[in-house]
Amino acid sequence: MTYVIRDAVPADLxxxxxIYNDAVLNTLAIWNEQTVDLDNRQQWFDARQAQxxxxxxxxxxADVALGYASFGDWRPFEGFRHTVEHSVxxxxxxxxxxxxxxxxxxxxERAKVCNKxxxxxxxxSGNAASIHVHKRLGFVTSGHxxxxxxxxxxxxxxxxxxxxxxxxxxxxxxxx
Ligand SMILES: CC(C)(COP(=O)(O)OP(=O)(O)OC[C@H]1O[C@@H](n2cnc3c(N)ncnc32)[C@H](O)[C@@H]1OP(=O)(O)O)[C@@H](O)C(=O)NCCC(=O)NCCS
Numbered sequence: 001m002t003y004v005i006r007d008a009v010p011a012d013l014x015x016x017x018x019i020y021n022d023a024v025l026n027t028l029a030i031w032n033e034q035t036v037d038l039d040n041r042q043q044w045f046d047a048r049q050a051q052x053x054x055x056x057x058x059x060x061x062a063d064v065a066l067g068y069a070s071f072g073d074w075r076p077f078e079g080f081r082h083t084v085e086h087s088v089x090x091x092x093x094x095x096x097x098x099x100x101x102x103x104x105x106x107x108x109e110r111a112k113v114c115n116k117x118x119x120x121x122x123x124x125s126g127n128a129a130s131i132h133v134h135k136r137l138g139f140v141t142s143g144h145x146x147x148x149x150x151x152x153x154x155x156x157x158x159x160x161x162x163x164x165x166x167x168x169x170x171x172x173x174x175x176x
Contacts (some may be wrong), residue, residue, distance in 0.1 A: 004058070005056055005058050008068060012057050015066075017036065017038055020036060028152075029114060029127060031151055039175070051072070053084070054107065054114075055068060055069075061167045066089075066091050066099055067088070067089055068091035069086060070086065071085060071116075072084060073085075074120050078176040082116055082117035082154070082172075084111055084115065086119055088100050090103075100133055101137065104134070104137055105137060108137065110116075111165055119165060120160060122158055127160065129175075132160055134163075142160045145160070150169060
């Protein structure tokens, strides 16, 4: 099977919503228990577009999105403007085919194009697949926060991993 990674368009939002809502209902990857409607995903899409940040989808021969990845600002203060936090999700029936790592590798390249310096992943500490994929792509663990979340009646630990996109780069002297 040949897969293609491309920028998402509004027609991908129903598939993205399905993948997102599955993660809400059936995983500890998203710490929400409320599913979202299409309007919610459209607003998210518009916000990413307005910021010039990518949403990438990986599609099959029928151009159906099987997974997606995106990043947003890590924290809403101007001093964090060179750091982004990303997410990557693969449809439950498509996991185990290395689509996630392909998406993440492509997203890393886009973060470099956006002149970002650091990518941050905030991962539920029991998510061995995600931690493995991030390590494979060069991320290192930079923090572990016990019991900062709750879902399905359990406390959740958060593992932070980060990737320096341009190691050794001097801080840009631009003003925000
Ligand atoms: C995490 C996720 C993106 C990974 O994408 P994927 O396409 O399913 O990735 P794969 O299962 O093909 O795994 C890629 C690698 O992880 C390894 N892996 C898979 N499951 C694993 C597990 N439970 N423990 C350790 N390694 C695991 C695979 O062996 C493979 O390693 P390799 O390339 O070194 O052989 C995907 O499973 C997913 O969408 N999960 C639900 C949402 C989620 O957790 N998103 C991440 C939030 S931080």
